[in-house]
Amino acid sequence: MRLYNTLTRCEELFTPQRGRQVRMYTCGLTVYAHGHIGNFRTFVCLDVLRRALKYLEGYDVRQVMNYTDVDDRTIVESRKVGLPLREYTDQYISAFQDDVARLGLESVEETPRATDEANLRAMTEMIQALEKNGHTYRSDGSIYFKISTLPQYGLLARLDHDGIKPGARVDSDRYGKEDARDFVLWKATQPGEPTWDFGIGPGRPGWHIECSAMALRLLGGPPIDIHAGGVDLVFPHHENEIAQSEGANSAQFSRFWVHVEHLLMDKGEKMSKSVGNVFTVRDVLEKGHRASALRYVLLSVHYRKQLKFTWDSLAQADEALTRVMDCLARLDTVTRPGAQPEVAKKVETARRGFAEMLAADLNTPGALGVMFELVRAVNAAIDAGEIGTTDVAEVRNAFEYFDRVLGVISVRRTDDSAPPVPVDEIERLLGERKAARSRRDFAEADRIRDELVERGIALEDSAGGTRWKRK
């Protein structure tokens, strides 16, 4: 598959370095609060990347996604509520896992926490290697990375080495840095802050070191195949990760860098606490939207373009998905045995088109378009009676094939597995309505239908009987 690599600013043909296994690291959440839908745009897109590599390309994927469970924010927030750091972050890890499940993300192979001892030890070792290689200095008990010691610093972000021009925000003297662009590897213990000491003095990790250390520890050393995250991580986070890893190992850190663009709120602004436009997954669900609609919206724009999120887009996505679900349900009405060559051809074309779209730098909107072309073709074939039960099986297979990567249909099924009216009650009311209709008591039949609609259940009559679905 072709993937855009931030490192080269080009689309490149991706193949793993070691056999059939793709070793991928994705920057996860800082667990000081609930993840918002912008965070989840990144996670959902990377979930699709993972699935495409597995199910379309046939690779074995080993993915690591971290939890940053120690940083300024986690420390500050845990203090505010008077909980130990670990206990505080536990809550948000658990909440994150709930959201992940609702949005149908596949579980990844490893989800390390920065404060796990094995990881802190790995960070310590990396910092020791950096010290040995002359890339660091100490100041007031903290250890810094000296970027002037690494010629390739700035390659990923395409930084001008002469650096920071007027207008840039520079936080120059918070700690004793020699150069504003140097960054901290290990922060000296502050009063009342959590602290660890595995051989480089008491303190806590800087933000960037955890990812370098955990990626290499859990993915078997450099270079890893893919490192991914949101665009805002390009600089400084990923640039600094490269510096740490390459300064310690003298080997390329990651072959591919994949960055997902931002989700912007309706007026085109980034979500931020100060503007008050931060929405979490649970906020969206509490407004009555389906998780599947959110997943669909997040995939409806190419991952390298900014996505302007609107509440209306959720409604549009929900309608679109309904169309797919209706088509799938209609397949049940086919009774004619055998196969029609035209259908098989359409299915084959769709499968091929779908795979081609995703192989072209993960073109999810294009892939959705291919899926809908098949929906139309199948609907037309059903209406014309030119489809047999053998075809139906193949059509179903095709949609399963699409959904193994997109994951929207399965999430929709989960969304609708608990309808707002108990299934046995629906069945009972349908029975009553059928009786009313057969005695041509349409007033009563309509009353029952209206009642169900009122309660969130839509009915569809057809020659074969009445079908119900969640609205």
Place this chain on the structure above:
RNA sequence: GGCGCCGUCGCCAAGUGGUAAGGCAGAGGUCUGCAAAACCUCCAUCCCCGGUUCAAAUCCGGGCGGCGCCUCCA
């Protein structure tokens, strides 16, 4: 100030040199007790101005507009 992205139908969105996918919404028709669903038909020449080319939404230059990054950030 530096680096970069984007501007395609009412809304969302693919397409990056060969004459505009798809979804939502809308109009007309078929079907239906009515409705819903479905099907058929209709609905854009791609922000503006130049240029290159047999051919440009796609390449180049210049505008106008929107956004991101430049150490909190998915």
